[in-house]
Amino acid sequence: MIPPHRLSYHRKPSPPPVTPFPRSSDSSSPTLKMLPEPPATLILRRFLFLVAVSLSCVILFRASDSIRFLPRFQSSTSGSSFSSFPFNFSAFDDSPLEAGDGYRLEKVLKDAAMEDSTVIITAINEAWAAPNSVIDLFLESFRIGDHTRRLLNHLVIIALDQKAFARCLVIHTHCFSLVSDGVDFRHEAYFMTPDYLKMMWKRIDFLRSVLEMGYNFVFTDADVMWFRDPFPQFYLDADFQIACDIFLGSSDDVHNRPNGGFNYVKSNNRSVEFYKFWYSSHETFPGYHDQDVLNIIKSDPFILDIGLKMKFLDTAYFGGLCEPSKDLNEVCTMHANCCFGLDNKLHDLRVMLQDWKHFMSLPPRLKRLSNFSWRVPQNCSLSSIHHYDSLKDIEEGGAGLT
Structure with a gap:
């Protein structure tokens, strides 16, 4: 697990009191005892004192202002303290594009959050952020969905490179740039390549940080189309609930095949510990992506020990290309899962949106x-x-569609 970087902020000490005219060591001097200070000397002394006080105030103000925008590293739901972010967040960089307070993660999340501190989060790179690519279709689904347009006010787009961030600023309100030293996420990351794995695990650790800051979130891949408000279909008593590639009929059945591209997580000690465990497990199972590892650890005794309540979401409401939602009167989201290649994904997403528009144009009775x-x-x-799934089962005992 990547060791956390600790951020330290040292407040500069106030300058010592200015004494422009030290007294003579000869305490018996009659001149010092008897003669009053000239008016000009008294005025100069007061002026220099005011300058010293003003400089002290400026130093203290700048120190407190830098602290004011630091993320909360303590959960709002418990008294325990959590580790600081392991990433090179661009909000603390000196890049002119990102240095403004408006793009700090704490402020972005606060501006986008619902009343219960819930945000919707997606992540894009340059390939998915390009005009007429995945992000445009994603945002369109919110606009043409049934009572979903208002949810755009609560959507935070995480950009994994500079071009994706620049595009986000043009098309959306709440944007944050997440930069990693030495990792290039600009281009399409093909399934199970090293860049793909880094991107998936980076996502898991970043979401853990959001939970630590006290925010609930719905994480959604940008290739998930939002056709209805999903919140009425979420379980009220679950800490962690996740969509499935294959749903076996029960929300409690750990044999369901979850898909990490859509989940709703509440911020508490249980969920934070679960995300730490999930992320650290990638060292135990090297070469697996987050979804494979989740399939392995979802029955681990550790989850029972921390008391995490996990639910699996029915594909009748949260479908995908692996197992499409059959009733368009019920569907909330549709995921372009079980799909290789950006061009193939874009083609099927456009067809999906056309199908929805046609359905919405029908009279209510029809x-x-x-x-x-x-x-x-x-x-x-x-x-x-299916070929990949078979290879994983045979060679390493892995499970799970993607």
């Missing part, structure tokens, strides 16, 4: 009676993913 179904997957194929 919507209820309609047997309308998705025309996807088309270019996306499950065969290559």
Whole structure:
């Protein structure tokens, strides 16, 4: 596990009192005892004192102002203290594009949060942020969805490179740039390549940090289309609930195949400890991505020990190309999972949006009676993913679709 970097901020000491005219060591001097100070000397002495006080105030103000924008490293739901961020957050860099207070993570989250401190988070790189790419389709789904447009006010887009951040500033309100030294996330990260694995695990550790700051979140991949408000379908008593590639009929069945591209997590000690455990497990199972590791650890006794309540979301409401939601009157989200290649993904996402627009154009009576179904997957194929799944099962005992 990457060791946490500790941020230290030292307040400069106030300058010593200015004594421009020291008294003579000869205490018996009659001149010093008897003669009053000239008016000009008294005025100069007061002026220099005011200058010293003003400089002290400026130093203290700057120190307190830098601290004011530091993220909260203590959970709002407990008295325990958590470790600081392990990332090179661009909010603390000197880049002109990111140095403004408006792009600090604490402020971005606060501005986007709902009344209960819940935010919606997605992450993009240059490939997914390009015009007419994934992020545009993602935002369009909110605009054409059923009562989803208002949720854009609570969406935070995490940019993994400078071009993605610049594009986010053009198309959305709440943006944050997350930069990693020595890692290039600009281009399409192909499934299970080293860059893909770094991106997935970076995401897990970043989300742990958001929980530590006291924010609940819905994390959504940008290739998840939002067609209805999902919050009414979430379980009120769950700490961690996650969508599935394959749903077996029960929200409590650990044999469900979860997909890390969509989950709702509440900020508390249990969820923070779970994310720490999840992230640290990538060292125990090197070469696996976060979803594979989750499939391995979801039954671990540690989860029972910390008391985490985990739920799996029904694909009837939270579907995907692996297992599409069948009833468009019920669907909340649809994920372009089980798909290799950006071009294939974009093609099927556009078809998905066309299908939804056609459904929404129907009169209410026809919507209820309609047997309308998705025309996807088309270019996306499950065969290559089943092949990967079989190899993992045979070679290393891994499980899980992607």
